[in-house]
Amino acid sequence: MALKKEEILCHVDHTLLKQTATWQQIQKICQEGIAQKTASICIPPCYVKQATEFVNGQVAICTVIGFPNGYQTTAVKVFETKDAIENGADEIDMVINLGWVKEGLFDEVEKEIKEIKKACGSHILKVIIETCYLTQQEKKKLCHVVSQSGAEFIKTSTGFGSGGATKDDIRLFSENVSKNVKIKAAGGIKNIAEAQEFLYLGAERLGSSSIVSFFEE
Secondary structure, eight states, X not given: OOOOHXXXXXXXXXXXXXXXXXXXXXXXXXXXXXXXXXXXEEEOGGGHHHHHHHHTTSSEEEEEXXXXXOXXXXXXXXXXXXXXXXXXXXXXXXXXXXXXXXXXXXXXXXXXXXXXXXXXXTSEEEEXXXXXXXXXXXXXXXXXXXXXXXXXXXXXXXXXXXXXXXXXXXXXXXXHSXXXXXXXXXXXXXXXXXXXHHHHHTOSEEEESSHHHHHHO
């Protein structure tokens, strides 16, 4: 059964993370997020304070930490997180250290996520594991790590890697995360039919720069 427009949009993090994003473009997605009642708008950290004042509580503000490569030090990521929240961010999407994953240093990955979650406090933390660079076993292990970390979400992709969300990854997440962890599919969601399928498979959030425009068209 097809979902209604509002049943899809309430799960969308309406996203603009291009390196060339201007304040005028950010204002536009703020207005679209408010009008379409999206779950949040996801924007670069440098615009969080302006956007918070602009939307005045009418839509949640999400931003990214350690983005898009994840290899900043933990101290830098923690500082970024605290700064974003002080500027008004409601939700944080962080990128893990993929080099640590490849070395099997999953304890370090978990420790970092916990430190960032501590900096988040009651604010929602989503953990981007960038599935396109991972083996099936690494993905499963990271489902366990995120489940133990205190983060609210596991997220597939930055949208800047070699691939985005896949249906197989959402199935794998659904089978391997604990019940306290929700799923965000992001990167390459091409149309409304795909968005709907990701939701049916168990995604709670969809990161997309285009779903709103599909409905507007």
